Amino acid sequence: MFYIVIWLIVAVISFILFKKSAGTMTLLKPNILSIVFYYSLFISSFIGSLLIALNIDKHYMIDLLADDRFRTIxxxxxxxxMIMLPLSMLFVTKLIGFNPEKEFNDYINAPVQIENDKMTYLIFVGFTGLSCLSILYTVYHLHSIPILELLRGSSNLAELRIDAARNFGGNTLIRNIFAIGLTPLLSMITFIYSYKTRQLRWILLFFITTGGAVFIQIYDLAKGPIFFYLLMFILLLLYLNIIKLNWRRIAILGGAGIAAIVVMYVFIQGVEDIDQFFDYNRGPIGRLILTQIAGFYFHLELFTDRMPLLFGQSLPSSITGLYDIEQVRSARLAMEVYFPTRVEEGTAGVLNTLFAGEAFANFGYIGMIIGTVYVGVFIQLVYIAFLRIPKNPLFIALFIYFTVNIPRVVIGGFTDFLLNILWIALIIILTSPFIVLKVYRLFIRRRKELDSNIG
Known part of the structure; x- marks a missing residue:
């Protein structure tokens, strides 16, 4: 009863703090902060923590803990x-003078600023060609394509998925930035231009980029990416005021999502026991509420009782390389310690979990405290920045991209918030041509003004 009371109090306080920072927590108007709360924290972390504390989880991963005191810790x-993350967000809100409810509603209702000139179109044609070539490059450097092996009836899909992710033969930066990262962004941008201009040239670009985006989400049979991509498009339609969500539509979308998950588990995972889909500690439900947070408990035990703290070793390689330190991701170490057989068989990757786990692995409880404050400040600044910059196709797409991907990183690791090469690269790649074009046009205009004054 003690844990239940604490859990309920924390849940209410956390929700209130998130609402004060986000402006709205309704599912009918999702935003970065509400998705972080509902998906990353409440569903993927907080529900499981109560089951584990009450020792009623009955989960195969939690059973691997050697010391039950970590259930309580x-x-x-x-x-x-749950408390400190939104409290840090609220601090930023008050410090900057951000009015979350008003500014979010103003953004949703604001018109889209469209620049439909020849140079803009040619820039996105170039981006589309780059993304298509990157997808072909990715396919060329795969030992096998898991989605094709599924269609052929292959029985070793788990090994193929890990092989596609960890044994990619090409340059991972090209794959991650230009294929996996850039293509979905282009599909959203070209959709906005297609919808606003109704021009065939933009419609063709939209179909090309969307086809590439869908393929790159499903080629390795990962279940999550395609759902997050579809979520991006739902948000895009909302932010463009094309649709409005209601509870009936949410129920339909939820039902369709559940049906798709069941199909994926049957054909990809080979699950035939229907009871697994309804048990709270197995199947898709167990994966959401227990498997995801189990890695956090492993981090606590592993870097308290079994291994020394990493003291920065899992920081991005661009940072550790400056000090001649080999990068070691804590999520990989946890997998090697708790599931050595799976690692040897090549069927296990990393144990990604709540960002606080990696922060603890590096700097202990101090790292967890400072890391939580840092992540809260980071997320809130991103949220405020996108609500205040011009609402054009490029920035709308980036806003939605971060709205969906930041919650994923919250349960993926801490160091990605320190230096995320993918995020930085995408922003630079997409904005650089327009910055150069704007500077060039400004230079030409100033030169013409100067010539007319002289004349």
């Missing part, structure tokens, strides 16, 4: 994150 650590 982990529970209170997650409670801390």
């Amino acid at each position: 982990g529970f209170f650590a997650i409670c801390f994150v």
Whole structure:
């Protein structure tokens, strides 16, 4: 009863703090902060923490903990994150003078600023060609394409998925930035231009980029990416005021999502026991509420009792390389310690979990405290920045991209918030041509003004 009372109090306080920082927490108007709360924290972390603290999880991963005291330690650590993360966001809100409810509603209702000139179109044609070539490059450097092997009836899909992710033969930066990262963004941008201009040239670009985006989400049989891509388009339609969500539509979308998950588990995972889909500790439900947060408990135990703290070793390689330190991701170490057989068989990757786990692995409880504050400030600044910059196709797409991907990183690791090469590269790549074009046009205009004054 004690844990239940604490859990309920923390849930209410966390929700209130998130609402004060986001402006709205309704599912009918999703935003970065509400998705972080509902998906990353409440569903993927907080529900499981209560089951684990009450020792009723009956989960195969949690059973691997050698010391049950980490059930309690982990529970209170997650409670801390639930409070401190939105508290940091609220601090930024008050400091900057941000009015979240008003500014979010103003953004949703604001018209889209469209520049439909020849140079803009040619720039996106170039981007489309680059993304298509990158997808072909990705396919060329795969030992096998898991989605094709599924259609052929292959029985070793789990190994093929890991092989596609960890044994990619090409340059991972090209794959991650130009194929996986850039293509979905282009599909959203070209959709906006297609919808606003109704021009065939933009419609063709939209079909090309969308086809590439769908393929790159499903080629390795990962279940999550395609759902997050579809979520991006739902948000895009909302932010363009094309559709409005209601509870009936949410129920339909939820039902369709559940049906798709069941199909994926049957054909990709080979699950035939229907009971697994309804048990809270197995199948898709168990994966959401227990498997995702189990890695956090492993991090606490591993870097308290079994291994020394990493002290920055899992920071991005661009940082560790400056000090001649080999990068070691804590999520990989946890997988090697707790599931050595799977690692040897090549069927296991990393144990990604709540960002606070990696922060703890590097700098202990101090790292967890400072890391939580940092992540809260980071997310809130991103949220405020996108609500205040011009609402054009490029920035709308980037806003939605971060709205969906930041919550994924919250349960993926801490160091990606320190230096995320993918995020930085995408922003630079997409904005650089327009910055150069704007500077060039400004130079030409100033030169003409100067010539007319002289004349």
